[in-house]
Amino acid sequence: MKLGEIIPHEKTGMPNCEECGGTGIVLDEIVENSRTPGLSICLCVREHCFICPSSGKPPYLVYDAEVNRMLPCYCNQSRKLKAELERMILKANIPPKYQYKFLSSVDISGKDSLTLLAAHDWARDLAENYTRTGRIPQGMYLTGAPGTGKTLLACVILNELIFRYRINCRYAKITKDFLNALRDTYQKDSDSYGQEKNIEKEFNEVEVLVIDDFGVQKDTEWANAKLYDLIDARYERQKLTLLTSNQPLIDWKEKGVGRVYSRLYEMTKEIKLECPDYRLNHLK
Ligand SMILES: [Zn+2]
Numbered sequence: 188m189k190l191g192e193i194i195p196h197e198k199t200g201m202p203n204c205e206e207c208g209g210t211g212i213v214l215d216e217i218v219e220n221s222r223t224p225g226l227s228i229c230l231c232v233r234e235h236c237f238i239c240p241s242s243g244k245p246p247y248l249v250y251d252a253e254v255n256r257m258l259p260c261y262c263n264q265s266r267k268l269k270a271e272l273e274r275m276i277l278k279a280n281i282p283p284k285y286q287y288k289f290l291s292s293v294d295i296s297g298k299d300s301l302t303l304l305a306a307h308d309w310a311r312d313l314a315e316n317y318t319r320t321g322r323i324p325q326g327m328y329l330t331g332a333p334g335t336g337k338t339l340l341a342c343v344i345l346n347e348l349i350f351r352y353r354i355n356c357r358y359a360k361i362t363k364d365f366l367n368a369l370r371d372t373y374q375k376d377s378d379s380y381g382q383e384k385n386i387e388k389e390f391n392e393v394e395v396l397v398i399d400d401f402g403v404q405k406d407t408e409w410a411n412a413k414l415y416d417l418i419d420a421r422y423e424r425q426k427l428t429l430l431t432s433n434q435p436l437i438d439w440k441e442k443g444v445g446r447v448y449s450r451l452y453e454m455t456k457e458i459k460l461e462c463p464d465y466r467l468n469h470l471k
């Protein structure tokens with residue numbers, strides 16, 4: 188896949204290139220000793236960079252004898268961009284198997300499920316038009332049986348938004364990464380003791396949030412209140428929220444999370460994923 192398709196080329200000011208589309212960065216689908224794809228510097232940049240590969244560290248400068256000064260190496264911009272994208276992917280907490288997966292990493296050819304094609308289209312529209320002025324992006328409530336690719340689709344959107352616009356994103360499994368993280372702050376021996384408000388603030392304010400496995404949490408008054416506060420805060424701030432769940436949204440209407448239901452109903456579009464699975468194209 189050519190990253191030039193999702194990273195605007197004009198920002199790099201580099202000549203176009205068949206491999207990287209002028210970004211200086213390529214996506215390696217297969218990385219030694221890793222199950223996750225990774226980024227590397229394209230040959231079109233490396234062939235002009237003689238100093239940095241040996242040091243491999245920022246700030247990627249080379250000595251210019253003519254001006255008797257250190258100047259940015261040819262690779263400077265590409266290496267910084269690569270480092271920033273890698274940092275943002277890690278900070279977003281995207282599970283390793285879904286890191287660096289994009290709309291084009293998913294095989295939808297030969298699929299005749301209308302819901303699946305609609306979901307893919309909807310994700311594309313969201314990714315391509317996210318920064319269009321005057322548009323408040325609508326969230327998604329992705330529902331479907333286990334294995335239909337809900338988490339993949341949600342993470343594809345995060346990867347796309349990070350690469351296209353350098354937007355801060357966060358992936359969270361509802362119990363492990365959100366509710367348990369808040370509970371930990373009540374434990375005196377925990378590293379996050381007393382940090383509940385900070386964690387809540389981070390989740391309330393992050394530009395794009397994925398809440399994975401909505402509905403598996405225990406239906407307690409405390410959990411429901413925490414969830415309502417989170418969803419309500421994001422609603423007020425008009426922040427994009429994507430949820431995945433094994434159950435349709437309507438199921439929550441009469442339950443403990445009924446208040447959450449009405450907010451989610453307003454701020455998300457419900458998309459049902461059915462078999463055939465929304466799957467990665469392993470041939471790419
Ligand atoms: Zn290149």
Ligand SMILES: [Zn+2]
Pocket residue numbers: 235236237238239240247260261262263
């Ligand atoms: Zn260099």
